Amino acid sequence: AKFPTNTAHPGVPKTAAVYATLVHGGTERGVFVFVVPLRGPDGAVPPGVRVAAAPETTGLQVDYAAVLLDGLHVPYEAWLRDGASIDAAGRFHDPAGSPAARLTRSMGIAPAVWRAVISASAAITRASAGMLLAHSAGRATLGRLAPQRPLTDYRNQQEAVLGALAAGYALTAVAAHAQARRTAADAPAPGGPDGGPDTAWAPWSAVDRDLALLKAAATTQAQRTVSACRVHSGAPGFAAVERLNAYRGLSHAYLNAGGDNELIRYDTARAMADLDRYTPPDPGAGPPDDGDLRSPRVWLFLARDTERRMRDRLAARIRDAAAGGQDAFTAWNGNLALAARTASACADRLVLEICAAALDDGPPELRPVLGLHALDLLERRAADLLNEGAAPPGILDEIWAARRRTCDELAPRAGDLAAAFELPPEVTAPAAFLGGP
Ligand SMILES: Cc1cc2nc3c(=O)[nH]c(=O)nc-3n(C[C@H](O)[C@H](O)[C@H](O)COP(=O)(O)OP(=O)(O)OC[C@H]3O[C@@H](n4cnc5c(N)ncnc54)[C@H](O)[C@@H]3O)c2cc1C
Known part of the structure; x- marks a missing residue:
């Protein structure tokens, strides 16, 4: 069935x-x-x-x-x-060359699906951010520390609102990248120089490793942001059946659908460990710019350095396991946690490279917006930064301080940032039933 x-x-x-x-x-x-x-x-x-x-x-x-x-x-x-056929003599011919190549070719539909999923992830992230801002703006609090203080003066809500807006901008850049990017699957013949790596878990990465990985990254980000917007919208968020909850259902479903994210990560990690059509990123000497976390060169340095260290360690562990007589299943099964995180680190680096490239072409106002998203990614990656020795203890304090500064800069522009999403008014309107009969 x-x-x-x-x-x-x-x-x-x-x-x-x-x-x-x-x-x-x-x-x-x-x-x-x-x-x-x-x-x-x-x-x-x-x-x-x-x-x-x-x-x-x-x-x-x-x-x-x-x-x-x-x-x-x-x-x-x-x-x-x-192009495959069974001739008059009953002989089978397939120009794809092998059953594995045929599977990859048949899955060539996937890039169109991934582009659509990434764009939809960006759209629901933008919509959720707009809804959270609409819920939060002008809302007063009763906390005893500062009665009547606006809700968005509290860092938790402010960072949730601005972080969601920033994620909306970042995923929009990722979607634009995914739309423009041609893949091996777009080419008339399979197995060209851009073909994906061998896969063990699922066919997806063989079709296009990076686009599959960006699908996993975009759905993960959308799921995280939409869920955060729902929680930070309190009871109205809980009741927003046709909007925040529906977006959450969509983003959650696509963690599995359109290529299971976990399996995409494992195949990516395997290609990384085997250096199969994968070149580890060169972080260069650093950190550059005195480690100033506002600098895109610093985000890229940290992301590349961490990814490289994780890949090297994963590859060494798999190599040692094989040298110790373990079969492929046992070797990989003992390293799936590191494998998933290594592929996620690669995904973060790709997203940060896309954001940095968007800054080169975009208006200067974009810089703190995508900078905030970069800080959020680095915060989430902090366990790996520390585990790999890519950053010293205290890195989280630095990230949090940089985020507070960035949010102070962005807070007065929150309305403009949301307006540029051009969301239909009904998306950000309060639920009708809350207005009474
Ligand atoms: C809303 C929705 C729409 C979908 N639409 C389509 C569609 O249009 N066409 C279609 O063909 N499919 C579709 N799917 C199916 C989707 O591709 C699968 O649900 C997905 O691949 C997970 O497979 P499964 O459901 O059989 O779960 P399982 O294979 O039981 O996987 C459960 C979990 O186990 C883990 N797992 C599974 N295998 C391995 C392994 N070898 N190694 C390590 N971990 C593993 C993974 O983490 C996975 O998430 C859809 C799914 C959803 C939720």
Whole structure:
């Protein structure tokens, strides 16, 4: 059974693109795509197809169903051959060259999905930031330290609002990068020089390692920011069923969907350890600019240095495990925590490089905005900075001080920063029921 699919609605005709292994002459020839009608215009489901509707879910509501194909016959024309054929003598030919290459080629749809997912992640992050600002602006507090003090005078809320806005800008830059970037999967033939690395967990990284990793990074960031906006919006955030909660469901679903983030990270880490189409970044001598955390050169130095140290350590651990007689499963299984963090460090570095490049082309006002996002990324990466010896104890105090300064600079511009997102007014309007009948 294939689950989830959005096929349950009885009134919506559906045609599926089924990814299935072609077996010919008793040999597996790779995963191809087959066109399979699941439901006709009259709502009827053809013989050999069963559609079992799933119960309603609160996360990302669509008409989920499990689809079971049993003894289904499809005509030859339903096979989207992409140049492969079975000739008159019954011999199988595939220009892709191997079942593994065919799988990668069939998964070539993924970059379009990832671009859409990254753009959607940016959009819901912007919307959530706008909603949190609308909730927070003008709201007074009753805390005894300072009664009637505006909520956004408190650093926790101020940093949540401005950090969410900054994440919206950063993900917008990542989305623009992802849209412009051509990938091996866009090329007419597979296996070109830009082809992805060998993979062990899932086919995704073989299609495009960096775009898959950016999908994982964007959905993780969106999920984090949307969730923070929901919590920092208090009870109205909890009740924002069709907005913050729906965005949260979407971002949460896409941690698994469109290529499971964890598996993408493991394959990325494996490519990093094996130096398979991966070159460790050169941090250069440093830290530059006296380690001033406002400098993009310092963010990049710290991110590159940490990534490099983690990669080297991961590679050494895998090498030592193999030298000690461990098989590949045991060697990797003992290092999955480091592997996931190493790939995440690589993702952070890619995002920071995209942000630094956006600063080169963008207006000067962008600098503290993306600088704030960089500080948030470095704060999250602080455990690794310390663990790898890439930064000394006290780094968190430095990051927090830099963030306070940046927030002081940005706070008066919060409204302008949100306005530039051009969110439809209904996105930031208070929930209608809160206004009373
Ligand atoms: C909303 C939604 C929409 C989806 N849409 C589609 C779609 O349109 N088409 C489609 O084909 N699929 C779709 N999926 C399926 C999605 O790709 C899978 O859910 C995802 O790959 C995880 O696989 P699984 O659900 O079988 O869970 P499992 O394989 O049980 O994975 C559970 C967790 O176990 C871990 N895990 C699994 N295997 C390994 C391993 N080898 N090593 C280490 N850890 C592992 C991972 O962390 C994973 O997150 C969708 C999923 C969701 C949630």
